[in-house]
Amino acid sequence: xxxxxxxxxxxxxxxxxxxxxxxxxxxxxxxxxxxxxxxxxxxxxxxxxxxxxxxxxxxxxxxxxxxxxxxxxxxxxxxxxxxxxxxxxxxxxxxxxxxxxxxxxxxxxxxxxxxxxxxxxxxxxxxxxxxxxxxxxxxxxxxxxxxxxxxxxxxxxxxxxxxxxxxxxxxxxxxxxxxxxxxxxxxxxxxxxxxxxxxxxxxxxxxxxxxxxxxxxxxxxxxxxxxxxxxxxxxxxxxxxxxxxxxxxxxxxxxxxxxxxxxxxxxxxxxxxxxxxxxxxxxxxxxxxxxxxxxxxxxxxxxxxxxxxxxxxxxxxxxxxxxxxxxxxxxxxxxxxxxxxxxxxxxxxxxxxxxxxxxxxxxxxxxxxxxxxxxxxxxxxxxxxxxxxxxxxxxxxxxxxxxxxxxxxxxxxxxxxxxxxxxxxxxxxxxxxxxxxxxxxxxxxxxxxxxxxxxxxxxxxxxxxxxxxxxxxxxxxxxxxxxxxxxxxxxxxxxxxxxxxxxxxxxxxxxxxxxxxxxxxxxxxxxxxxxxxxxxxxxxxxxxxxxxxxxxxxxxxxxxxxxxxxxxxxxxxxxxxxxxxxxxxxxxxxxxxxxxxxxxxxxxxxxxxxxxxxxxxxxxxxxxxxxxxxxxxxxxxxxxxxxxxxxxxxxxxxxxxxxxxxxxxxxxxxxxxxxxxxxxxxxxxxxxxxxxxxxxxxxxxxxxxxxx
Amino acid sequence: xxxxxxxxxxxxxxxxxxxxxxxxxxxxxxxxxxxxxxxxxxxxxxxxxxxxxxxxxxxxxxxxxxxxxxxxxxxxxxxxxxxxxxxxxxxxxxxxxxxxxxxxxxxxxxxxxxxxxxxxxxxxxxxxxxxxxxxxxxxxxxxxxxxxxxxxxxxxxxxxxxxxxxxxxxxxxxxxxxxxxxxxxxxxxxxxxxxxxxxxxxxxxxxx
Numbered sequence: 001x002x003x004x005x006x007x008x009x010x011x012x013x014x015x016x017x018x019x020x021x022x023x024x025x026x027x028x029x030x031x032x033x034x035x036x037x038x039x040x041x042x043x044x045x046x047x048x049x050x051x052x053x054x055x056x057x058x059x060x061x062x063x064x065x066x067x068x069x070x071x072x073x074x075x076x077x078x079x080x081x082x083x084x085x086x087x088x089x090x091x092x093x094x095x096x097x098x099x100x101x102x103x104x105x106x107x108x109x110x111x112x113x114x115x116x117x118x119x120x121x122x123x124x125x126x127x128x129x130x131x132x133x134x135x136x137x138x139x140x141x142x143x144x145x146x147x148x149x150x151x152x153x154x155x156x157x158x159x160x161x162x163x164x165x166x167x168x169x170x171x172x173x174x175x176x177x178x179x180x181x182x183x184x185x186x187x188x189x190x191x192x193x194x195x196x197x198x199x200x201x202x203x204x205x206x207x208x209x210x211x212x213x214x215x216x217x218x219x220x221x222x223x224x225x226x227x228x229x230x231x232x233x234x235x236x237x238x239x240x241x242x243x244x245x246x247x248x249x250x251x252x253x254x255x256x257x258x259x260x261x262x263x264x265x266x267x268x269x270x271x272x273x274x275x276x277x278x279x280x281x282x283x284x285x286x287x288x289x290x291x292x293x294x295x296x297x298x299x300x301x302x303x304x305x306x307x308x309x310x311x312x313x314x315x316x317x318x319x320x321x322x323x324x325x326x327x328x329x330x331x332x333x334x335x336x337x338x339x340x341x342x343x344x345x346x347x348x349x350x351x352x353x354x355x356x357x358x359x360x361x362x363x364x365x366x367x368x369x370x371x372x373x374x375x376x377x378x379x380x381x382x383x384x385x386x387x388x389x390x391x392x393x394x395x396x397x398x399x400x401x402x403x404x405x406x407x408x409x410x411x412x413x414x415x416x417x418x419x420x421x422x423x424x425x426x427x428x429x430x431x432x433x434x435x436x437x438x439x440x441x442x443x444x445x446x447x448x449x450x451x452x453x454x455x456x457x458x459x460x461x462x463x464x465x466x467x468x469x470x471x472x473x474x475x476x477x478x479x480x481x482x483x484x485x486x487x488x489x490x491x492x493x494x495x496x497x498x499x500x501x502x503x504x505x506x507x508x509x510x511x512x513x514x515x516x517x518x519x520x521x522x523x524x525x526x527x528x529x530x531x532x533x534x535x536x537x538x539x540x541x542x543x544x545x546x547x548x549x550x551x552x553x554x555x556x557x558x559x560x561x562x563x564x565x566x567x568x569x570x571x572x573x574x575x576x577x578x579x580x581x582x583x584x585x586x587x588x589x590x591x592x593x594x595x596x597x598x599x600x601x602x603x604x605x606x607x608x609x610x611x612x613x614x615x616x617x618x619x620x621x622x623x624x625x626x627x628x629x630x631x632x633x634x635x636x637x638x639x640x641x642x643x644x645x646x647x648x649x650x651x652x653x654x655x656x657x658x659x660x661x662x663x664x665x666x667x668x669x670x671x672x673x674x675x676x677x678x679x680x681x682x683x684x685x686x687x688x689x690x691x692x693x694x695x696x697x698x699x700x701x702x703x704x705x706x707x708x
Numbered sequence: 709x710x711x712x713x714x715x716x717x718x719x720x721x722x723x724x725x726x727x728x729x730x731x732x733x734x735x736x737x738x739x740x741x742x743x744x745x746x747x748x749x750x751x752x753x754x755x756x757x758x759x760x761x762x763x764x765x766x767x768x769x770x771x772x773x774x775x776x777x778x779x780x781x782x783x784x785x786x787x788x789x790x791x792x793x794x795x796x797x798x799x800x801x802x803x804x805x806x807x808x809x810x811x812x813x814x815x816x817x818x819x820x821x822x823x824x825x826x827x828x829x830x831x832x833x834x835x836x837x838x839x840x841x842x843x844x845x846x847x848x849x850x851x852x853x854x855x856x857x858x859x860x861x862x863x864x865x866x867x868x869x870x871x872x873x874x875x876x877x878x879x880x881x882x883x884x885x886x887x888x889x890x891x892x893x894x895x896x897x898x899x900x901x902x903x904x905x906x907x908x909x910x911x912x913x914x915x916x
Contacts, residue, residue, distance in 0.1 A: 020852055029847060440858035610896065644892060
């Protein structure tokens with residue numbers, strides 16, 4: 001009888017190997033149809049009119065001229081007279097017209113008078129904190145600082161950034177035969193319909209959701225949102241299909257941002273580098289939403305004698321959303337920068353310093369101290385730490401200063417609840433069905449790998465069906481939970497299908513069903529390839545009906561196939577031109593802790609991608625708001641800067657994948673490697689130029705200001 | 709002033725000729741408006757729009773008729789009026805490269821060009837470079853090196869990379885960086901692209 005436990009590391013066929021993603025052919029040829037690409041007969045184009053001011057009320061709104069335009073089929077007022085709006089970019093009205101061009105003209109024809117109210121944009125000063133300040137205290141902070149030989153004080157900050165998904169948020173939908181068909185760009189295929197029941201007036205069971213591919217989410221696409229509902233209402237009112245995707249400016253202003261974070265930090269050290277105390281007063285802004293929770297001090301949460309406070313500044317920006325590893329990159333930057341500054345003041349090598357204080361970890365990762373030591377040593381070797389490290393401030397002549405920096409992170413990454421079924425057809429073909437979504441993780445490919453591994457057949461015999469809410473439900477993709485979830489449910493389903501098949505074919509091999517295994521394209525008596533039949537022949541014995549195995553996470557036989565808690569460290573090698581303030585990445589090294597790897601190729605891509613996203617938020621991207629007008633000044637992709645091909649330097653990725661790592665079970669990988677880049681790069685810049693550039697991104701103006 | 713005397717196809721109106729008819733001296737006199745008006749009237753028979761006009765675009769070797777207002781970008785014509793959705797709309801202002809196509813073999817942002825400007829020129833979209841069943845060497849190489857995640861930027865990179873390989877069969881890493889410098893990715897898939905293009909170059913030479 002087949003069991004759902006993962007095979008021994010040496011007994012895998014395809015699991016953990018480098019498999020090219022199955023949707024590569026449709027993605028590279030433009031054949032993949034994203035929500036934005038759906039085009040239905042008679043489809044209307046929806047658009048929003050957005051608030052041009054950061055805070056205000058509607059004095060009057062007149063849509064009659066827009067409504068009178070030929071081809072404008074529905075106009076909907078979202079904010080009526082007297083209604084308040086809280087940020088520039090907030091929706092005021094929406095309409096649907098027969099072409100995009102006409103929709104733009106019609107928006108121009110809507111006349112709105114605004115009453116402009118006061119706004120608050122500045123989140124950099126603690127004076128603007130309002131409401132409750134969350135505080136906690138451990139040990140004796142005064143005594144901790146009294147014990148210290150060096151007390152370092154500094155300010156550290158992380159500017160707000162957006163998600164900037166290349167496919168903007170939105171959907172296409174159509175009412176047909178009393179039911180609703182929706183093509184959204186979403187991280188939550190199974191849960192999407194629930195968000196549309198009110199606007200559609202339909203039960204979720206009558207709402208059909210399809211999302212085969214989606215163009216980036218990063219935590220910002222969990223729900224149907226206002227745009228999904230408005231699109232549904234427009235389609236309902238017009239009696240025609242409607243496409244409503246956000247324009248880029250609206251996307252950047254309204255569809256998600258990572259909260260800013262700032263902190264005044266005080267660190268106490270003994271001469272030998274032992275940390276004796278920590279005090280931080282932190283704050284941040286998530287726009288009109290909360291600012292999320294920081295974890296200070298990050299990773300080194302067991303520093304004795306610590307006092308932390310965190311407040312929130314409400315600003316007139318669009319609300320924050322979960323952004324890949326919520327709270328972690330900011331907490332990491334604040335902690336690792338403050339600690340490295342303290343070490344520099346004490347004249348201690350940062351690698352030695354971090355290792356020395358690993359007894360102050362507060363992470364749930366087992367054996368964490370040794371894990372981080374091993375990972376730091378590997379990273380140091382890979383980046384050539386011994387040869388390149390120097391005390392703070394590159395003393396060589398010339399304007400180009402070079403430096404190294406490092407950081408450590410931690411993440412949970414347990415699999416989410418998931419369902420899947422596996423169908424074995426009499427012709428030998430196999431389907432795995434799961435209503436999960438592929439954000440670029442390679443979900444489809446992971447399902448095929450797991451099922452092919454379980455059934456001992458080639459991957460091309462397995463068809464993976466995802467992205468449709470008629471399939472067995474899966475949870476949203478958030479928190480690096482997807483691969484752990486779907487690998488468990490699909491392994492369970494495949495195991496159950498296989499056992500059902502064994503029961504039907506066992507007599508053909510003259511043994512009991514529990515004496516069979518599927519291996520190398522055959523069904524055979526365990527360990528006896530001589531007594532076997534081909535997979536095809538075994539399937540033919542099923543008769544005319546396929547058999548199905550259902551599976552879930554948690555698995556039906558109680559075996560735990562996933563796990564949680566990883567470490568990981570990164571080092572950066574940068575050059576800084578002190579005349580221009582430009583920072584160049586020479587190399588980034590990521591040593592990433594991980595459990596059982598399903599697809600090594602896509603796993604490595606996740607880490608590379610995280611490093612590149614990290615370089616972007618460390619050096620370039622920032623949502624810049626004008627304090628006077630309250631408008632986002634860079635709501636486009638020219639000035640909301642993403643790193644380009646030549647900006648990212650050499651990237652070296654080392655995956656921790658020993659027998660010990662493999663045997664832990666599957667742990668999600670999306671978030672952990674995106675946590676450390678900001679801190680590692682900031683530390684490398686400080687090491688290069690001799691001073692801390694306190695706030696990310698490390699733009700030339702900030703670098704020059706720090707040097708001044 | 710443009711030095712290219714070539715008239716935009718489908719138009720009988722040349723900006724240079726128009727400016728010539730006004731003459732440099734006229735600008736200083738009250739004649740400007742009158743002369744200009746005359747020129748516009750004379751050209752009016754060739755001016756098309758502002759309503760929809762019918763144009764023929766040569767896309768991936770096939771002629772396709774489409775009715776567009778002159779203000780419609782080539783990208784919107786490809787995506788909304790026809791069904792070539794491989795070119796993606798991301799920034800819609802010539803920054804991200806997700807809408808990259810080839811115009812007479814040269815890479816161009818289709819969001820920054822009007823559909824009417826493309827009449828009479830050879831348009832190649834990503835769909836014209838290969839199909840899922842018959843991938844080009846570069847598409848295959850992108851898949852092999854996993855130079856994609858969500859895939860939304862990928863078509864633009866494929867087109868830009870193809871343009872590079874068409875003119876430079878032996879690109880260096882710097883050549884690749886430069887050729888792909890007009891395209892952006894959010895998932896962070898640059899790492900696989902240099903090897904993908906280098907190996908496609910090798911494969912293409914091997915196959916020739």
